[in-house]
Amino acid sequence: MFLGIDIGTFESKGVLVDSTGTVIAEARRRHGISTPEPGHVEQDPEAVWWADVTAIARELTAHPAAAQIAGVGVSAIGPCVVATDAELRPLRPAILYGIDTRATAQIESLTARLGADEIVRRAGNSLTSQSAGPKIAWLKDEEPDVWSRARWFMTSQSWLVAMLTGEVTIDHATAGYFHPLYDIARGAWDTSGCEDFIDETRLPRVAWSADIAGTVTAEAAAATGIREGTPVVLGTTDSPAEAVGSGVVGEGELMAMYGSSGYFIRVGDRLRVGDDLWSAPFVFEDTYVLAAGTSTAGTATRWIADLLDITADRDEDTFSTLIALASESEPGARGLLALPHFAGERTPFQDPASRGVLMGLGLEHTRSDVARAVLEGVGHSIAAAILSFRSADAPIDRVVAIGGATKNPYIIGTVSTVTGLTQVVADTPGASFGDAFLAALGVGAVGAPTDARAWVRERNPVRPDSATQSALTADHDDYMALYRAVAPLQHGRAR
Template sequence: MNLFLGIDIGTFETKGVLVDEQGVVQASASKRHSISTPRENYVEQDAEEVWWADLVFVAKRLMKTEVAKSSTIAAMACSAIGPCVLPIDKNLAPLRPGILYGVDARAGKQISELRERFGDDEIFAKSGNSLSSQSAGPKVMWVAQNEPEIAAMTEWYVTSQSFLVAKLTGEVTMDHGTAGYFHPLYDLKQQKWDITGCEDFVSAAQLPNLAWATEIAGYVTHAAALATGIPEGTVVAVGTTDSPAEAVGAGVVEAGDTMIQYGSAGYMINVLNAPKSSSDLWSAPFVFPKSFVAAAGTATAGTVTRWICDLLDIDSSEGDEKLFTELIDLAMQSKVGANGVIFQAHLSGERTPVQDANSRGIFFGLSLSHTRSDIARAAIEGIAHSLSYAFETYSTNGIEPERIKAIGGGTKNTILIESVSAILDKPQTVASSVGAAFGDAAIAAYAVGHLTSRSEILNWVGSEAQVGVNRDMQSRLQLDHEDYKALYEATRALGTKRSLRARDG
């Protein structure tokens, strides 16, 4: 039997699956990890101790299963959080911890410098995007300006899955989808690197070779086979970041398909046949050649639920499932609208649509009568408002998503997902996929020709559940949603002032 291996490195957990030729998961493994926040706006992970060590752990677990021992690993693919920035030397050794995606907002000064250098119109014309904390280019510039000794030793700037693929194959590649977030270093229309005007902080040679996620990057080396247990010579696809992989795993593959990812952060992908540039959305290539996305994202989502569990001292000793069940049970003791409390879920700034790294969390409307259950419900509804605010950006840019698929751990939070549907007045389909690792396995199968079309990927996706629009929730939540947006506008200037004060000590 042929098996396809998929491994995904998420913000807080790594998952791996072995999938057979019919799309049935035959084995799975996982490993938890954490992030590092050395100072405000800095979010990092150790590439060797987290990304590679997790891949090794999960791969060894899977390779020791009976199904793996009796089968052939036909191909594999990796996905990981991104776009991250990791400088590595000529031996593929990391020179510092990986700088994470949009949750890391350290490069505000560099964003301002690049905007002044090129002008917003020129950046947008080349990248199809405006600069934000999600942009990897300013973070490369940050390394050059703040850690020049590291920049001088840097052979390549890679992202998370690029690092893993390099460790597995010795080949330094990056998929177009991830490169599309390295603005202003990537030309979206030409689909190639373009460092014109940025030569003072990066060279063309320091950027990986470009390919599509479904192409073959290389083959598992002898050293990688010894470390991971994956057979030497196994085909390794180029792969992509976790969100596009998760979209593939959910069957979001055709134009008009839209994914809402309820993960540690919120992320949305709308699949297009041609690039559509917008100052409010991220435009990038997708997984397949000649496919593109309009994407949106929030800075936090699942991280808020974990934070509020800790804040409310909800017992985590029995694992995440029990932890979040208790949070939902507590929130259910309140009512829709949390008895008047609104929570602005900007614990790490906010991305779409405000792109404001300085914004911070706010509980508004508190009184002496409010309880732990009100705080719990307000926190969950705050995530829903944040996600809905980001999703509304599609309509304001002339994109009307046709089919919405929800995926991620947050879909198990009934208050959250029902609140989003109520605010947006749109039903959602909850995909039964096991996540990005499953999408990786599908990408691997596509890379070697086992799956020959996007429609064949849909045959791998299992049964799905529907979430309708709860009219009883809708009237209150839509009113609160307008207040949520007004709350941000009313406090935006103060958030910037206080954030700058904190940064300057």
């Protein structure tokens, strides 16, 4: 048996899986985020991450099959920045991934200091809110006491694996997002030019995701119920784990994750760099990814459901009611167009100052039009991110879609129709399932990364809809034009 645990933005999940990919048991925990200031998005590592890991592990290790657990894998949201002392105690709440946009000044300063071309050469990326390096520099500038007391600057799953094993590690796939501190061509830390806020001795040891980081300590065993001495792999962030868990492991395959935010990973056998995309190593040696992300997806559907006062005891009922309401409108929402940038936007705009817009509102519009416009707007934002791969000479041969919003026909349907891509929907438990596979690979229970495909079950594909293609394609052009038109105004208001 293999235990996989993933810490998501709003929910944590664990699975107990056998070596054939059969899920024996599952467990979940809900949690929230903290936004202490505009642009600041945080979570408490101990009260959220470790509490969820221990609760989920205890629930799953109570299962009779848990006596056979041969390996553990953990993933989590990222890249985050977690500053800890030498005893692994967090010194402040963790700074989250690209939805946290606090380090704008540090991005500008580092880009001016190192040079934009040098940063791209070294990191394979420009600096954005998705980059962890500027957030460490922010700590030096804004919270120097925390920065000076920090022994380690790590990420979410790094800290969790350290709590389980005592070993401070990070996988190459996540280290690749600590721009500009990681040389993507060499696969190693490079802190040159950044010595004023970081040195390599304060960063985790880098290895591959399926490598064994260490074994469960006696203290961790007491807290989690996992047998002492059980091997724990390095793991990775949630998105690469989702890709593995959906069987996306080969050249030209794209994982489209429809979660709280959108995230998209294209796997390849060589390094590619795209202006609007993020380049990084993948979880396996000699593989790379181009990645894209949107800032809102599921969070936008939750927002519009709350705004329209759609509530139910179960999330499934809330969202089915929202979909039913949107169905009372028509494709294109009767001329209403939404820019769903409620927390800025990532690919292709990389604009933390962008905000939401509803264009075309008239007295004739109804709640159903607003609902449909927001759902289709999320689809347009995701389509814009996926279309960015074409400009980077990164053809997409197969799309596997995962996540809760795959059940929303107005989001996933808009994406397929605008991009022209058929999407296979993977029926897997998500990142925790990928974690379990990485654990199985790490201890030798499966032979190769491609064995992940045999673990995955698929649902009916979502194909482009010829009946709505003309309307939605025109709307997509307007979506892009709307962003370009309002961006200067929004940037002015942000000041």
